[in-house]
Amino acid sequence: MDVLIAIKDNITVQEALEFIQSPACGGEVIFAGTIRNNTQQRPVTHLFYECYEPMAISEMQKIADQVKEKWAIQKLVMLHAIGDKYPGDVAVVIAVASAHRGIAFDACEYVIDILKETVPIWKKEFFADESAH
Amino acid sequence: MDVLIAIKDNITVQEALEFIQSPACGGEVIFAGTIRNNTQQRPVTHLFYECYEPMAISEMQKIADQVKEKWAIQKLVMLHAIGDKYPGDVAVVIAVASAHRGIAFDACEYVIDILKETVPIWKKEFFADESAH
């Protein structure tokens, strides 16, 4: 399994797609998490993401190891953005390619679920009413 | 729910992404089906896709209607390519955007599963040993 893991200021779906494209794989599943303009109906102006980078990379690698154990996946990409992010910006991209689509869906959803539970990245939301959370 | 349905010679993940991007949606799930260079270990040179276009569009619209009934999805794209396709080419793209990711995964997988069962599109595989199936 080929793996691309990165945490940086700006990420795109396109770079994930480029990494996973392979004529040996028939099914590609991509999850993109973008900044919403509201949280529980409250207008959001922007978010700030910070991370404990070496541990975050290490936890992402552990998730990749689990994927490799569980499924016959050929390519896996995990990208996370940090810094100030505005509505519409891409915060996270998970991309999976495999010969068959069912496991690509399972693996992609697993990765984003576990990433949100274990990877030390934190977001702070800034609301239009000038409060922050 | 905004819907984009198209059957044409060439399709890209990018056009699907552009349609579904919305600051109101936090989760985007995309499935891309690409031409594999083999089928059950037999090398494939190319595929030819044909369709019964008006009925295919109508069946795709029915799937969109089902998605709208079942889930709170904001955007749905269903693209299928026709004609000669070579390994690595994109044959089908399904893209879904919603406020929450779980239903985006469910809806995206549902759409590709049902599309493969009901939409009148046919592929013919051409193998390296010059046979066709």
Add this chain to the structure above:
Amino acid sequence: MGILLFGVVRETVGSSVLEYPAAINDVASLKRWLYEEYPSLKQLSSLLIAVNRTYATDNQAFSNTDEVAIIPPVSGG
């Protein structure tokens, strides 16, 4: 208007339109007629008929003003 053919059925018949067979006016009789004329179609895992771009059940009637199509197993995606 003839009957529209696609994929392996088109290849079997050697044409993308089949002339409307006389005295055939429901789905079940059309299928029987097809299997008699083109016995190799029996090998397909399914053979559906669409009437006016909608999958039809065996007992559905149609006339030569309807758009009828033979749908071999689909394989999109």
Add this chain to the structure above:
Amino acid sequence: MGILLFGVVRETVGSSVLEYPAAINDVASLKRWLYEEYPSLKQLSSLLIAVNRTYATDNQAFSNTDEVAIIPPVSGG
């Protein structure tokens, strides 16, 4: 080397590094010490400690040569 702080813990303490507290050499005592010094941390739904970039259990020991970090509830994605 101090103890690394992130997110709401960094904001509560007012610094991204906390000086290594004397006589603290396991995860459970570090947590007890943090809750005493910064009682508002008790409101967090979880507070984990990482030792050398790995989540640590309560009984894990460490020394000031280890990389220790306080991990408030993560919220990536």
